[in-house]
Amino acid sequence: SQKIEQNSEALNIQEGKTATLTCNYTNYSPAYLQWYRQDPGRGPVFLLLIRENEKEKRKERLKVTFDTTLKQSLFHITASQPADSATYLCALGGSSNTGKLIFGQGTTLQVKP
Amino acid sequence: GAVVSQHPSRVICKSGTSVKIECRSLDFQATTMFWYRQFPKQSLMLMATSNEGSKATYEQGVEKDKFLINHASLTLSTLTVTSAHPEDSSFYICSASGLLGQEETQYFGPGTRLLVL
Numbered sequence: 001s002q003k004i005e006q007n008s009e010a011l012n013i014q015e016g017k018t019a020t021l022t023c024n025y026t027n028y029s030p031a032y033l034q035w036y037r038q039d040p041g042r043g044p045v046f047l048l049l050i051r052e053n054e055k056e057k058r059k060e061r062l063k064v065t066f067d068t069t070l071k072q073s074l075f076h077i078t079a080s081q082p083a084d085s086a087t088y089l090c091a092l093g094g095s096s097n098t099g100k101l102i103f104g105q106g107t108t109l110q111v112k113p
Numbered sequence: 114g115a116v117v118s119q120h121p122s123r124v125i126c127k128s129g130t131s132v133k134i135e136c137r138s139l140d141f142q143a144t145t146m147f148w149y150r151q152f153p154k155q156s157l158m159l160m161a162t163s164n165e166g167s168k169a170t171y172e173q174g175v176e177k178d179k180f181l182i183n184h185a186s187l188t189l190s191t192l193t194v195t196s197a198h199p200e201d202s203s204f205y206i207c208s209a210s211g212l213l214g215q216e217e218t219q220y221f222g223p224g225t226r227l228l229v230l
Contacts, residue, residue, distance in 0.1 A: 032217055043119075043206045043221035044157070089156065093217050098162060098170075099145050099210050101219060105156040 004104035021075040023090035030092035119222035136207030142187035143209030
């Protein structure tokens with residue numbers, strides 16, 4: 001069955017450092033992959049989308065890579081700030097055109113001042 | 114742009130009553146809306162997908178008679194939890210997609226916290 005794995009342990013880093021979150025998947029060939037941010041008690045907020053034919057995408061301090069051979073995506077936040085503290089979810093979308101996303105369980109990032 | 118609202122944000126009800134949750138896309142027409150539920154420290158679990166004017170498609174294991182979904186217009190979808198029981202207590206989140214040029218992206222509402230006593 002399709003499986004998405006994100007590091008369930010919280011990631012604690014110092015302000016100013018680069019945070020790197022990992023998303024691995026099996027038994028799936030996504031057409032695209034998305035990253036969302038979720039704060040406690042709130043709905044997820046879209047951050048970035050990367051397609052299967054793209055290796056890397058950037059948006060301000062965010063960078064996402066997508067390796068379809070390794071079946072892995074890395075999500076980087078450079079010059080991290082305490083305000084970046086949240087849970088980050090990766091989500092895979094297929095080529096079935098239903099628009100459905102399969103979400104990982106999320107990794108909680110804590111940036112300490 | 115791409116704002117999705119949900120109402121109510123929080124609801125407490127007695128066991129056996131029905132609860133309706135509204136999901137609205139405020140500044141775009143949503144061709145598709147999705148309903149999720151989320152338990153504490155767990156991922157989003159897709160319940161159903163709805164397209165305007167057609168019946169919702171439910172995920173395996175989700176009772177369609179228990180969770181009634183209506184997608185009456187391109188900006189409004191409703192989820193009704195019928196005869197709610199304590200095990201239905203959860204965080205329900207809707208999302209909408211269909212923004213021109215970003216059809217794959219889902220824009221989420223703020224969620225509805227349901228507590229059934």
